[in-house]
Amino acid sequence: MKILLVGEYRENKLLDVTYDLIGFADKLEADKVMLAVGYEEDIPKFDGKLYLADAKALGEYNPSAHKQLVLDVVEKENPDLIVFIHSSFGWDLAPRVATSLKATQFTEVIDYKDNSFIVPSCNSKLRRELKSKTAKTVITIQAGAFTPLTEALGTPEIENISSDASSNVNFVAYEEAEEKGLDLTKAEIIVTAGRGVGKKDNIPIIQALADKLGGELGASRPVADNAWVDQSHQVGTTGQTVSPKLYIACGVSGAIQHLAGMKKSEFIVAVNTDKDAPINEVADILVVADVLQFVPALTSKLS
Amino acid sequence: MKVLVCIKQVPDMESKFKVNAQNNWFDENDLAYRINEYDEYAIEQAVQLKEQLSDVDVTVLCVGPARVKEAIKKALAMGCDRAVHIEDTESYIKDSSQVASLIADFAKDKSYDIIFTGMQSQDRGSAQVGVIVSELLNIACVSTIADFEYNEGITVKRELEGGLKSIIKVDTPVVLTCQLGLNTPRYPTLPNIMKAKKKELITIDSLELSSSDSLNETLNFYYPQKSGGSLILEGDVPELADKLIAILKEKTSVL
Ligand SMILES: Cc1cc2nc3c(=O)[nH]c(=O)nc-3n(C[C@H](O)[C@H](O)[C@H](O)COP(=O)(O)OP(=O)(O)OC[C@H]3O[C@@H](n4cnc5c(N)ncnc54)[C@H](O)[C@@H]3O)c2cc1C
Numbered sequence: 261m262k263i264l265l266v267g268e269y270r271e272n273k274l275l276d277v278t279y280d281l282i283g284f285a286d287k288l289e290a291d292k293v294m295l296a297v298g299y300e301e302d303i304p305k306f307d308g309k310l311y312l313a314d315a316k317a318l319g320e321y322n323p324s325a326h327k328q329l330v331l332d333v334v335e336k337e338n339p340d341l342i343v344f345i346h347s348s349f350g351w352d353l354a355p356r357v358a359t360s361l362k363a364t365q366f367t368e369v370i371d372y373k374d375n376s377f378i379v380p381s382c383n384s385k386l387r388r389e390l391k392s393k394t395a396k397t398v399i400t401i402q403a404g405a406f407t408p409l410t411e412a413l414g415t416p417e418i419e420n421i422s423s424d425a426s427s428n429v430n431f432v433a434y435e436e437a438e439e440k441g442l443d444l445t446k447a448e449i450i451v452t453a454g455r456g457v458g459k460k461d462n463i464p465i466i467q468a469l470a471d472k473l474g475g476e477l478g479a480s481r482p483v484a485d486n487a488w489v490d491q492s493h494q495v496g497t498t499g500q501t502v503s504p505k506l507y508i509a510c511g512v513s514g515a516i517q518h519l520a521g522m523k524k525s526e527f528i529v530a531v532n533t534d535k536d537a538p539i540n541e542v543a544d545i546l547v548v549a550d551v552l553q554f555v556p557a558l559t560s561k562l563s
Numbered sequence: 564m565k566v567l568v569c570i571k572q573v574p575d576m577e578s579k580f581k582v583n584a585q586n587n588w589f590d591e592n593d594l595a596y597r598i599n600e601y602d603e604y605a606i607e608q609a610v611q612l613k614e615q616l617s618d619v620d621v622t623v624l625c626v627g628p629a630r631v632k633e634a635i636k637k638a639l640a641m642g643c644d645r646a647v648h649i650e651d652t653e654s655y656i657k658d659s660s661q662v663a664s665l666i667a668d669f670a671k672d673k674s675y676d677i678i679f680t681g682m683q684s685q686d687r688g689s690a691q692v693g694v695i696v697s698e699l700l701n702i703a704c705v706s707t708i709a710d711f712e713y714n715e716g717i718t719v720k721r722e723l724e725g726g727l728k729s730i731i732k733v734d735t736p737v738v739l740t741c742q743l744g745l746n747t748p749r750y751p752t753l754p755n756i757m758k759a760k761k762k763e764l765i766t767i768d769s770l771e772l773s774s775s776d777s778l779n780e781t782l783n784f785y786y787p788q789k790s791g792g793s794l795i796l797e798g799d800v801p802e803l804a805d806k807l808i809a810i811l812k813e814k815t816s817v818l
Contacts, residue, residue: 270723321729323704348723351682352706355659355694364658364778367689376782382686383576386589389783428703430732432718437726449817473817485744497724506817513576527815529807534577536786540793544814547807548797558804 261288264339266330267296267304268349269320271434274302277345282306283408284343284401288372294416295333297326307414311421318423319431321349327356328425334361339396346400358398365398366390368516370405383515384538402516441492442476449475449506452495452522453483456511456532456551460488465552466510469559478502478522480512496521510551514539531555564735566621567675568609568643569666569693570602572634573686587781588655589686591628598634601681603641603748604741608711609679610642611746615713620644622675626665626769628652639759640751646762651769656781659687661774663695668772671700676735677717682707682742690740697738704738705731709745 265281267274278296282304285292294304295311297318303310311333318325330353334342342357344350346368358365371378376391377399444450451470453463463477470477479489481496495502497517507525512518514530514537522528523542530543531551540546547554574580574594581590598606606623613619623643625631628651635646649665651657670678680693690706697704709728710720717735720728722742751759794810796803811818 270727348707348721351690352694352704355691356698356704358691359660359695359698362778364660365689365691366779367683367691380688381784382574382580382589383688385576385786386580386582387783387785387787388781389785391780391782392778393780394778428733429705429737432730432732434723435720435728435730481743486747498722498726506811506815527811529811535795535797536579537577540789540795541787543793545794545796545807545810547803548795549800549803553800554803557800558807561801561804561808 261290261341262337262339263288263290263292263341263343264330264333264337265292265294266342266344266350266353267294267298268345268347269296269298269315271320272299272302274298274304277347277403278304279408279412280345280401280403280406281343282412284406286408287406290341293333293337293339295330297329300418303416303418305412305414306416308416310416310418312418313421313423321431322427323352323356323429324425324427325423326353327360328423329421330357331360332421332423334396342396342398344398344400346402350400354398354400361396361398363394363396363398364392365400366392367400369399369401380516383513385536404520438491441490444476444478444493444495444500444502447476447502447504449473450478450495450502450504450525451475451508451510452478452480452512453489453510454480454512455482457483457488458511458552460486462552463488465555469508469555472559472562473506475504475506480518509539509543510555512539513537514541564616564619564676565674566609566612566619567670567673567678568602568605568621568623568638569678569680569696570606570623570625570634570638571599571681571684572596572625572627572631573599573684576685582784587784589784591655596630596633598637599681599684601683601685601741601743604743604745605679605681606638606641606643607746607748608741609677610749612677612713613642622647624649624666624669626651626662627654632764635764636759637751639762639764640756641749642755644762646764648764648766649769649772650766654769657774658777658779659689659691660695660778663692664699664774665769665772666692667696667699668774669767670696674736678738680738680740682740693738693740700736702736702738703733704740705733706740707742708739709742711739711745
């Protein structure tokens with residue numbers, strides 16, 4: 261099997277997730293080539309061929325030009341699989357490439373077995389096992405699911421490529437996250453309010469537990485989006501990545517983007533009415549209960 | 564300006580799902596359905612644009628079996644002007660490219676200026692349909708928008724990782740896929756629910772539209788095996804609290 265990996269750069273830097281692509285190819289023991297629109301000064305370490313286009317000239321993400329480059333390399337290399345990271349870059353580009361190739365695409369692959377791909381379904385509660393019926397297959401892989409087992413080494417052989425495809429979307433600028441009001445990364449205890457808390461008026465119940473434990477209040481994305489809690493408390497891919505000694509997730513389902521931000525916590529307690537909630541995958545303890553009953557009971561018992 | 568909003572009806576994610584007899588999807592019976600969360604942001608953005616400009620006509624479109632009419636009616640009550648139901652009892656097993664080709668075939672001769680979709684559905688999570696529609700129609704697409712502004716042209720903010728966004732300008736026609744937090748979707752009011760009943764809702768059989776063959780096959784659909792050795796505590800609340808405190812004292816250094 262031959263695999264084309266599509267690497268990622270942002271703000272002049274190679275993104276670390278690019279190595280997950282190599283981890284994936286190694287797991288499959290496949291021949292690999294990589295394509296990246298990046299910078300000669302910062303190239304991924306691996307032994308193999310790297311098709312490199314110049315991000316200074318093309319822009320770090322220009323959908324039409326990037327699509328054309330992938331298609332050009334696919335033509336030259338004839339890979340069986342074209343692999344992206346499931347990221348803002350990958351989920352935008354992969355369907356464009358798949359459509360041009362009349363290939364099927366599998367999104368957010370977490371495992372590969374006997375020629376079939378496993379992807380999460382229903383907010384990560386269930387799994388689907390899928391098989392491609394097309395000559396080529398395009399996939400995006402979940403970040404962190406195929407972390408390489410060995411340290412990255414090697415120097416790729418570079419072939420420079422370029423594209424003159426003009427884009428119908430115009431990148432203006434990057435906008436950085438607002439200055440974070442709160443640094444959760446150093447907190448030893450975090451008690452997080454998820455949507456299961458129900459409404460803004462119930463947040464004090466969660467806050468009271470955090471206070472009693474001398475910890476900080478965290479929030480899942482809908483809680484922050486709805487302004488029940490300030491954005492600076494959000495944990496997850498688009499929020500903060502935390503690793504406290506104790507993380508108590510109250511009414512949090514455990515979507516992958518939330519798990520990405522908290523699964524390194526030392527001890528995880530989840531309070532959820534749903535025994536099948538995916539948070540269970542990372543929790544040490546799942547308390548099956550209504551947060552509105554359980555959390556106040558716990559807080560008062562801690563007195 | 565002509566706007567199309569593509570929505571999907573999905574089960575409540577807190578449901579107790581049962582795997583169907585073919586082992587390729589969940590059993591669709593006995594589930595409570597709602598509009599895919601990401602698509603509610605798409606509806607809201609279209610309706611806000613209509614409130615901002617005088618000449619906006621918003622069509623909401625949904626592919627699916629008869630039950631999806633409920634979702635369509637809610638979208639009309641939220642302020643969409645008219646609706647199209649592409650009736651398809653097999654849509655649950657169609658792949659993203661098939662669903663996208665139904666939408667693209669419907670849209671191809673209607674000159675929509677903006678097509679809003681959610682960035683992904685909560686049940687499939689493929690994040691492909693909107694982007695494929697743009698490819699099939701050969702128009703621009705910006706995915707995962709977390710901010711939208713119309714002022715002569717369109718300026719959107721595309722959400723990247725770690726809080727970073729990219730600011731993008733784009734002209735119509737364009738497909739925009741919507742991310743959580745883009746706006747605050749409204750609740751339909753009673754008068755608007757009543758008004759929605761009089762709005763046009765046309766039903767098209769999906770067989771009248773062109774769709775490709777499936778590009779893949781679902782071999783299995785299942786609950787994952789519990790990987791962690793997580794301890795499940797169930798029962799009486801005060802006892803649960805005592806148990807948890809005892810465990811925290813034993814296993815962590817924080818109590
Ligand atoms: C690109 C992208 C980036 C994202 N970034 C983030 C991010 O950084 N952080 C983040 O959190 N999310 C992020 N998300 C959103 C993520 O996919 C989920 O939508 C979100 O994490 C869900 O939040 P939740 O668990 O609070 O809510 P839900 O998924 O709605 O879960 C609520 C849970 O509460 C339980 N519950 C309900 N009532 C009760 C009760 N009374 N007592 C106990 N339990 C109850 C339910 O069983 C359910 O499990 C992102 C999504 C995308 C697409």
